[in-house]
Amino acid sequence: MLRTQQLEYTYSGNKTIRFPDIHCEKGSQWLLLGQSGTGKTTLLHLIGGIRKPQKGKVFVADQVLNNLSSTALDQFRGKNIGIVFQQSHFVQSLTVGENLQLAQTLAGHSADLDRIKDLLNRLNIVDKINDRTNRLSQGEQQRVAIARALVNSPGLILADEPTSALDDENCREVIALLETQAKEEGATLVIVTHDSRLKEFFDHKIILE
Amino acid sequence: MNPLTLSWKNQKDRPLQMLLTLLLFGLGVGLIALLISLNTQLDEKFKNNLAGIDLVIGAKGSPLQMILSSMYHIDAPTGNISIKEVKPFLNPKHPLVKLAVPLSLGDSYKSFRIIGTTHEYVDSIFKGSVATGKRWEGLYEVTIGATVASKTSLKIGDQFHSSHGFADDGINTHDHGDGFKVVGILNKSNTVLDQLILTNTQSVWAVHDHEEEEKKAPEEATKEDHAHDHPHDHEDHADHDHSGHDHGDHEGHDHDAHDHSDHHAAASIVKPLTDYPDKDITTLLVRYRSKKDWRALNMPRSINENTDLQAASPAIEMNRLYSMMGVGTDALRNLALIIVIVSGLSIFISLFSSLKDRKYELALMRVMGASRNYLFFLIILEGLLFAILGYLLGLFLCHTGMSLLSGYLEEAYQYEFSGWRFFKEELWLLGGSLVIGFVAALIPAFQAYRTDISETLTTY
Numbered sequence: 240m241l242r243t244q245q246l247e248y249t250y251s252g253n254k255t256i257r258f259p260d261i262h263c264e265k266g267s268q269w270l271l272l273g274q275s276g277t278g279k280t281t282l283l284h285l286i287g288g289i290r291k292p293q294k295g296k297v298f299v300a301d302q303v304l305n306n307l308s309s310t311a312l313d314q315f316r317g318k319n320i321g322i323v324f325q326q327s328h329f330v331q332s333l334t335v336g337e338n339l340q341l342a343q344t345l346a347g348h349s350a351d352l353d354r355i356k357d358l359l360n361r362l363n364i365v366d367k368i369n370d371r372t373n374r375l376s377q378g379e380q381q382r383v384a385i386a387r388a389l390v391n392s393p394g395l396i397l398a399d400e401p402t403s404a405l406d407d408e409n410c411r412e413v414i415a416l417l418e419t420q421a422k423e424e425g426a427t428l429v430i431v432t433h434d435s436r437l438k439e440f441f442d443h444k445i446i447l448e
Numbered sequence: 449m450n451p452l453t454l455s456w457k458n459q460k461d462r463p464l465q466m467l468l469t470l471l472l473f474g475l476g477v478g479l480i481a482l483l484i485s486l487n488t489q490l491d492e493k494f495k496n497n498l499a500g501i502d503l504v505i506g507a508k509g510s511p512l513q514m515i516l517s518s519m520y521h522i523d524a525p526t527g528n529i530s531i532k533e534v535k536p537f538l539n540p541k542h543p544l545v546k547l548a549v550p551l552s553l554g555d556s557y558k559s560f561r562i563i564g565t566t567h568e569y570v571d572s573i574f575k576g577s578v579a580t581g582k583r584w585e586g587l588y589e590v591t592i593g594a595t596v597a598s599k600t601s602l603k604i605g606d607q608f609h610s611s612h613g614f615a616d617d618g619i620n621t622h623d624h625g626d627g628f629k630v631v632g633i634l635n636k637s638n639t640v641l642d643q644l645i646l647t648n649t650q651s652v653w654a655v656h657d658h659e660e661e662e663k664k665a666p667e668e669a670t671k672e673d674h675a676h677d678h679p680h681d682h683e684d685h686a687d688h689d690h691s692g693h694d695h696g697d698h699e700g701h702d703h704d705a706h707d708h709s710d711h712h713a714a715a716s717i718v719k720p721l722t723d724y725p726d727k728d729i730t731t732l733l734v735r736y737r738s739k740k741d742w743r744a745l746n747m748p749r750s751i752n753e754n755t756d757l758q759a760a761s762p763a764i765e766m767n768r769l770y771s772m773m774g775v776g777t778d779a780l781r782n783l784a785l786i787i788v789i790v791s792g793l794s795i796f797i798s799l800f801s802s803l804k805d806r807k808y809e810l811a812l813m814r815v816m817g818a819s820r821n822y823l824f825f826l827i828i829l830e831g832l833l834f835a836i837l838g839y840l841l842g843l844f845l846c847h848t849g850m851s852l853l854s855g856y857l858e859e860a861y862q863y864e865f866s867g868w869r870f871f872k873e874e875l876w877l878l879g880g881s882l883v884i885g886f887v888a889a890l891i892p893a894f895q896a897y898r899t900d901i902s903e904t905l906t907t908y
Contacts, residue, residue, distance in 0.1 A: 329812075332460065333457060
């Protein structure tokens with residue numbers, strides 16, 4: 240599902256990071272660990288098609304991301320990769336439901352309210368569908384972010400420090416949700432974190448040094 | 449979620465900012481549209497009322513005032529001229545003059561002016577026609593314009609007393625017997641004719657002669673605004689053939705200084721004006737036989753230089769007025785343009801500052817599959833949305849403003865103005881608004897286009 244080959248990224252300050260090759264099977268769940276400054280977020284952006292590497296290749300669902308044009312990459316990312324960020328950001332002027340609809344239409348799908356309701360139901364926040372996102376608590380916002388990452392049934396779900404702002408209880412809950420939902424959708428899950436609380440939940444680990 | 453809905457929701461999320469920007473844009477557009485509407489309608493009305501009149505002859509004074517008072521009926525007349533002086537022009541065989549129509553002003557009813565004239569004023573000059581009843585014939589008979597009829601609800605057979613001057617103050621009301629009698633109503637002509645009460649010249653004289661007679665003590669405080677300055681030395685009335693007149697009716701009156709021919713008796717026989725050389729009229733409207741005749745072109749100068757009369761060309765005077773007013777309208781138009789430009793700037797600032805807040809949002813939309821072009825298009829759409837809404841607000845302001853103004857303008861200019869007439873210039877205005885909205889959104893849109901997703905997502 241996800242494969243990298245000799246990835247290298249050079250920052251504008253001429254600092255170059257070489258990343259270990261990764262190979263994640265379809266449906267597998269991975270933890271990408273490392274202290275800050277080891278290029279975790281950069282790697283996540285590289286495999287998410289948000290940033291282009293200077294060297295090496297990224298394969299997602301057998302597609303080489305490097306070869307895609309900017310617009311094609313945007314479309315591919317929208318359809319096949321769901322990303323949950325550390326801070327949950329949304330389009331402020333839209334409600335929870337509208338944000339999810341936007342994710343569907345931007346990826347080139349038509350809006351599917353049943354799918355949205357089903358997802359929100361599974362994440363236990365279906366009653367917030369018509370709320371503005373800034374009215375929600377941190378935990379609720381993170382759930383909406385998960386719902387948004389899942390809404391287009393992507394093959395690959397990436398999560399960037401999804402738990403660092405959460406307390407232990409919320410942390411466990413969010414990880415459990417990510418795990419079960421990814422499993423249910425048959426998606427590959429890669430969580431980037433420096434949060435050592437998560438180590439116990441995952442068998443597959445990639446460690447950056 | 450289509451881009452239009454999204455851009456609308458984005459703007460609606462900042463209602464105060466949006467309101468301010470829209471208001472500014474609307475004011476600019478509204479002011480320009482109002483100027484267009486006002487200018488076009490004024491221009492039309494003035495042109496309509498030129499009615500092929502080549503020359504106006506009246507008393508010396510301001511030529512523009514003379515034109516305004518006798519062509520458009522908006523200013524006070526410059527004074528009176530005696531028939532003796534203009535007799536040559538009234539001669540139907542005059543080599544240069546095809547048509548000469550006398551006007552006598554001075555009275556009004558409910559601020560509608562009463563004009564003493566001949567039937568040619570309706571038939572030849574304005575090509576007006578009678579809707580009901582007939583044209584005035586005898587003394588004190590009047591035919592009224594369509595607007596007069598609808599505003600005063602005068603009907604055929606109604607009688608009224610006129611007031612002196614043009615203000616409806618109820619102070620200087622003439623009180624002579626039965627007063628004027630309505631015998632006909634004209635069709636609407638969209639000219640000044642609609643606003644006038646027409647009668648024959650003799651009726652206007654008659655009203656004033658009565659007043660003179662009844663006013664024994666000459667404490668004529670209102671004399672100044674009398675358009676009709678009736679000379680008291682009517683000695684040469686003896687020259688006239690008034691044999692048919694019956695003076696019997698007037699035994700109650702004091703005829704000491706006056707030897708008036710009896711106007712009541714003239715009710716049935718209205719004689720040509722040239723039979724009253726010592727009577728006054730206000731102006732004479734002249735149409736040349738040929739506009740290209742050099743003698744005709746020299747006529748105004750020769751009148752102005754060699755006689756006590758004043759001659760002025762309506763076209764020249766109105767052009768002079770336009771060029772004077774033009775400075776004012778130009779200034780207003782420039783002001784409106786500045787407002788529109790500032791509002792364009794405020795669209796730019798509004799989009800630019802909102803973009804700063806929405807930078808992360810935009811990066812997020814890219815992550816969700818939006819292309820660079822989509823974001824560019826989205827911001828341009830927001831600019832156009834402002835422009836269209838501002839334009840609509842502007843049109844609304846303009847047309848409501850115009851219909852509110854029209855009442856006041858009608859009083860001031862004696863014309864009806866419509867607030868709900870639309871001009872093709874307003875389409876140009878829409879084009880201009882869209883261009884401004886587009887240009888204002890261009891830089892913010894380009895900014896959005898260039899958003900670096902990765903950097904934005906890590907920095908914010």
